[in-house]
Amino acid sequence: MQKRRLGKSGLEVSALGLGCMGLSYGYGPATEKEPAIKLIRTAYEGGVTFFDTAEAYGPNLNEELLGEALAPFRDKVVIATKFGFVEGKPSMGMDSRPERIREVTDAALKRLRTDVIDLLYQHRVDPNVPVEEVAGTVRDLIAQGKVKHFGMSEAGAESIRRAHAVQPVTALQSEYSLWWREPEKEILPTLEELGIGFVPFSPLGKGFLTGAINANTTFDKTDFRNVVPRFDEENRKANQALVDVLSKIAAQKGVTNAQIALAWLLAQKPWIVPIPGTTKLHRLQENLGAAAVELAAGDLAEIESAVSGIEVQGARYPAQLASRVGR
Numbered sequence: 275m276q277k278r279r280l281g282k283s284g285l286e287v288s289a290l291g292l293g294c295m296g297l298s299y300g301y302g303p304a305t306e307k308e309p310a311i312k313l314i315r316t317a318y319e320g321g322v323t324f325f326d327t328a329e330a331y332g333p334n335l336n337e338e339l340l341g342e343a344l345a346p347f348r349d350k351v352v353i354a355t356k357f358g359f360v361e362g363k364p365s366m367g368m369d370s371r372p373e374r375i376r377e378v379t380d381a382a383l384k385r386l387r388t389d390v391i392d393l394l395y396q397h398r399v400d401p402n403v404p405v406e407e408v409a410g411t412v413r414d415l416i417a418q419g420k421v422k423h424f425g426m427s428e429a430g431a432e433s434i435r436r437a438h439a440v441q442p443v444t445a446l447q448s449e450y451s452l453w454w455r456e457p458e459k460e461i462l463p464t465l466e467e468l469g470i471g472f473v474p475f476s477p478l479g480k481g482f483l484t485g486a487i488n489a490n491t492t493f494d495k496t497d498f499r500n501v502v503p504r505f506d507e508e509n510r511k512a513n514q515a516l517v518d519v520l521s522k523i524a525a526q527k528g529v530t531n532a533q534i535a536l537a538w539l540l541a542q543k544p545w546i547v548p549i550p551g552t553t554k555l556h557r558l559q560e561n562l563g564a565a566a567v568e569l570a571a572g573d574l575a576e577i578e579s580a581v582s583g584i585e586v587q588g589a590r591y592p593a594q595l596a597s598r599v600g601r
Contacts, residue, residue: 275288275289275290275320275321275322275562275565276288276289276565277289277323278471278544278545278546278547279471279545280423280444280445280470280471280473280545280547281444281445281465281468281469281470281471281545282469282470283423283442283444283445283469283470283471285352285392285393285422285423285444285445285471287323287324287352287547288321288322288323288324288547288565289540289547289565290322290324290536290540290547290548290549290550290561290562290564290565291322291324291325291326291354291473291547291548291549292314292317292322292324292325292326292549292550292551292558293326293475293549293550293551294314294325294326294327294331294336294339294340294551295326295327295328295331295336295475295551296551296552296553297310297313297314297331297336297339297551297553298310298331298332298335298336298339299330299331299332299335299336300331300497300498301494301497301498301499301553302493302494302496302497303494303496304335305553307339309553310339310343310553311339311342311343312555313552313553313554313555313558314339314340314343314344315343315346316555316558317558317562318344318347318350318351320558320559320562321562321565322562323350323351323352324351324352324354324547324549325340325344325351325352325353325354326354326355326447326473326475326549327340327353327354327355327356327386328355328356328395328397329355329356329357329359329362329378329381329382329397330356330358330359330362330363330364330397332362333359333361333362333363334362334381334385337355337382337385337386338385338386340353340386341385341386341387341388342387344386345387348387348388352392352393353386353388353391353392353393354391354392354393354394354395354425354445354447354473355382355386355391355393355394355395356394356395356396356397356427357370357374357375357378357379357382357394357395357396357397358370358395358396358397358398358400358427359397359398362378368398368399368400368401368402368598369400370396370399370400370403370408371400371403372403372407372408372410372411375408375411375412375415376411376415379391379394379415379420379421380420383420389419389420390419390420390421390422391420391421391422392422392423393422393423393424393425393444393445394412394415394421394423394424394425395424395425395426395427395445395447396408396412396425396426396427396429396437397427398427398428398598398599398601399426399428399429399430399433399598399601401601405429405433405436405437406436406437406439406440408437409424409436409437409438409439409440409441409443410440410441412424412441413440413441416441423444423445424437424441424442424443424444425443425444425445425446425447425473426443426445426446426447427446427447427448428447428448428449428598428599428600428601429446429448429600429601430460430600430601431460431461431464433601434446434461434464434465434468434470435464435468438468438470443468443470444470444471445470445471445472445473445547446461446465446470446471446472446473447472447473447474447475447549448461448472448473448474448475448599449474449475449476449590450472450474450477450539450546450548451474451476451477451478451479451483451535451539452479452483452516452520452535452538452577452581453479453482453483453504453513453516453586454476454479454586454590457472457474462542462543465545466543466545470545471545471546471547472543472545472546472547473546473547473548473549474539474546474547474548474549475548475549475551477535477536477539477548477549477550478532478535478536478550478561479535480499480502480505481499482504482505482510482513482517483516483517483520483531483532483535484530484531484532484535484557485517485520485521485531487505487510488510488514489507489508489510489511489514491510493505501592502588502589502590502591502592503588503589503590503591503592504586504587504588504589504590505588506588508587509587509588512587512588513586513587513588515584516581516584516586517531519580519581519584520534520535522580523573523576523577523580527567527573529563529564529567530560530563532550532557532560532561532564533560533561533563533564533567534564534567534569534577535564536548536550536561536564536565536567537564537567537568537569538569538574538577540564540565541569541574
């Protein structure tokens with residue numbers, strides 16, 4: 275798989291990473307340990323060198339899983355993890371106090387079985403802690419050799435600029451896909467100006483763009499899509515129009531919906547590295563195949579023309595989660 279650099283940082287990773295959240299959090303029951311480890315190692319064998327986890331995905335369980343899975347080839351991969359929630363639990367609110375950042379980092383190093391974290395993200399901007407203080411704390415951790423690069427997740431342009439002035443931000447991780455294009459307005463221009471890489475999560479619209487979800491789909495009771503307005507039954511019916519367009523274009527190219535959606539993201543900027551997640555080996559192989567799909571200018575224009583008239587229905591987060599992003 276081709277490599278990409280995250281902005282001007284020099285951090286080189288595979289063009290597609292693996293988002294590991296769904297293996298233990300957010301999308302129903304956790305995947306059993308051995309199949310999860312097999313999936314992570316299969317991703318590495320398929321060329322993936324960029325793996326994304328967080329204290330909050332479990333909490334702690336996801337980091338431990340990744341640490342064990344990647345131990346045999348730790349020096350050949352880039353591991354990203356995150357801090358920022360009280361006790362590592364998003365339901366308890368944000369906590370980016372310097373002492374908490376240091377505590378989480380030391381614990382993550384042990385769980386990940388490593389002596390350095392390649393990329394440490396602030397999971398969400400904490401309104402109670404100046405972002406300069408957060409960036410300064412990570413700067414100190416970098417000086418101590420515990421962390422290599424600083425990242426932010428779902429931050430707004432002003433916070434990114436303020437943090438970047440204290441400690442250069444290597445990457446911003448936020449949602450971006452053909453069904454959530456808000457970053458194009460202000461975030462992408464800011465990142466390009468500052469030389470910061472972009473790591474889109476949910477590049478397949480939390481599974482919706484694959485075509486595997488329709489108005490009749492039911493989710494496990496622990497699946498957070500149950501509370502996402504965009505996944506209301508009526509909104510799923512309305513949003514099927516976008517999937518239908520993707521299906522038509524994918525059929526013309528002889529690829530799948532997921533591959534078109536990921537290839538579209540890769541074609542936007544050379545410093546964009548999507549991190550699709552999955553619990554299924556066949557979906558992993560399908561996603562990795564997207565790295566070889568080349569979209570010419572004409573293809574991109576066709577996609578743009580086809581989707582421009584479709585207005586996606588429903589908010590991407592319920593109100594309490596929406597208040598945490600774009601700060």
